[in-house]
Amino acid sequence: MPAAVKEQKKKKHILRKILCVLLAIILVIAVEKIISVNWHSNPKNIQYYETDNRYIANGNSPFVSAHRCGGGIMPEESMMAFENCVKNGNFNVDVFEFDLHITKDEELVLLHDETLDRTTDSKEVFGVENAKPEDYTYDELRKLNIGAKFENEKGEMPYASLKGDEGPESLKIVKVDDLLDYLEANGNYDYIIEIKNGGEAGKKGVDILYNILLERNLLDKVIFGTFKEEVSLYVDEKHPDLKRSATINEVLDFYKAAMSDREDFEVNYIALQIPYNMPYRMAVNLGTTKVINYAHKHNVAVQYWTINKENELEYLASIGADCIMSDYPDKLYSIIHKN
Numbered sequence: 001m002p003a004a005v006k007e008q009k010k011k012k013h014i015l016r017k018i019l020c021v022l023l024a025i026i027l028v029i030a031v032e033k034i035i036s037v038n039w040h041s042n043p044k045n046i047q048y049y050e051t052d053n054r055y056i057a058n059g060n061s062p063f064v065s066a067h068r069c070g071g072g073i074m075p076e077e078s079m080m081a082f083e084n085c086v087k088n089g090n091f092n093v094d095v096f097e098f099d100l101h102i103t104k105d106e107e108l109v110l111l112h113d114e115t116l117d118r119t120t121d122s123k124e125v126f127g128v129e130n131a132k133p134e135d136y137t138y139d140e141l142r143k144l145n146i147g148a149k150f151e152n153e154k155g156e157m158p159y160a161s162l163k164g165d166e167g168p169e170s171l172k173i174v175k176v177d178d179l180l181d182y183l184e185a186n187g188n189y190d191y192i193i194e195i196k197n198g199g200e201a202g203k204k205g206v207d208i209l210y211n212i213l214l215e216r217n218l219l220d221k222v223i224f225g226t227f228k229e230e231v232s233l234y235v236d237e238k239h240p241d242l243k244r245s246a247t248i249n250e251v252l253d254f255y256k257a258a259m260s261d262r263e264d265f266e267v268n269y270i271a272l273q274i275p276y277n278m279p280y281r282m283a284v285n286l287g288t289t290k291v292i293n294y295a296h297k298h299n300v301a302v303q304y305w306t307i308n309k310e311n312e313l314e315y316l317a318s319i320g321a322d323c324i325m326s327d328y329p330d331k332l333y334s335i336i337h338k339n
Contacts, residue, residue: 070084079171092333108177115130223270236268243269251286302322
């Protein structure tokens with residue numbers, strides 16, 4: 001076969017592959033849009049029930065929650081981000097959401113990931129990859145710039161060049177004691193607090209957090225969360241007055257009960273903290289009035305994470321969500337209050 005003919009066949013084969021990939025992408029987008037439209041609930045289906053759960057909005061606007069303290073606007077889990085939410089005159093936050101890890105010297109500090117790599121300059125400072133907060137003391141962790149990897153919506157990294165003492169106090173790792181003291185002195189907020197550690201470290205973290213909240217009389221202002229089943233069970237056993245959200249298994253049990261409208265359904269938690277914009281929404285849709293109504297019927301608040309798209313913020317607000325967690329609480333506030 002002549003070389004020119006072979007080359008032509010090769011080009012046609014490549015073109016067919018490209019077309020197949022493009023068609024597959026178009027099909028996935030089309031299916032997602034169809035499902036999204038068909039699975040949207042009518043706000044007229046919202047039902048109201050008598051409740052003593054203060055986290056249920058019950059016809060009022062959903063509570064505005066700053067996810068990771070508004071980590072889309074300022075470096076996540078930093079005092080800089082909290083200060084922005086507190087002092088900014090363009091929006092208000094009702095609920096602060098943040099994550100905790102236990103340190104080597106048993107302090108609780110704010111951090112989402114299991115390691116420090118994604119958000120800090122830990123690799124440069126400590127000389128290792130995958131540095132974990134539990135392997136360092138609080139004072140050692142304070143050497144880090146927790147805004148080193150932050151990128152704003154313009155693609156800028158305004159704090160990346162700050163090294164050591166060049167960085168402000170507001171970009172050093174935050175201890176939960178200091179954070180709560182600051183927030184309580186500057187407003188009246190509720191909190192969604194997640195401990196990331198599992199096992200014995202997670203249980204120890206719960207004990208420390210519980211005592212901090214008890215000392216500050218904040219137990220009634222906090223919903224505790226964790227992805228670690230054993231830590232939730234520990235809370236039920238040791239600290240039953242610490243309100244918590246459902247575990248992953250409890251969410252699945254709840255969903256099955258909601259779909260069949262089970263009457264004899266009882267729970268140990270006060271809130272569902274659940275996603276909406278996840279791939280498995282095609283199989284399990286948690287963002288419906290059916291889910292929300294069933295939760296409210298059983299005195300459970302419905303709090304969604306992490307909602308950053310404006311159309312999803314608008315939709316969940318319209319169908320009775322009690323709280324929406326967003327990296328952009330400014331956008332959420334504007335949508336809810338139509339500013």
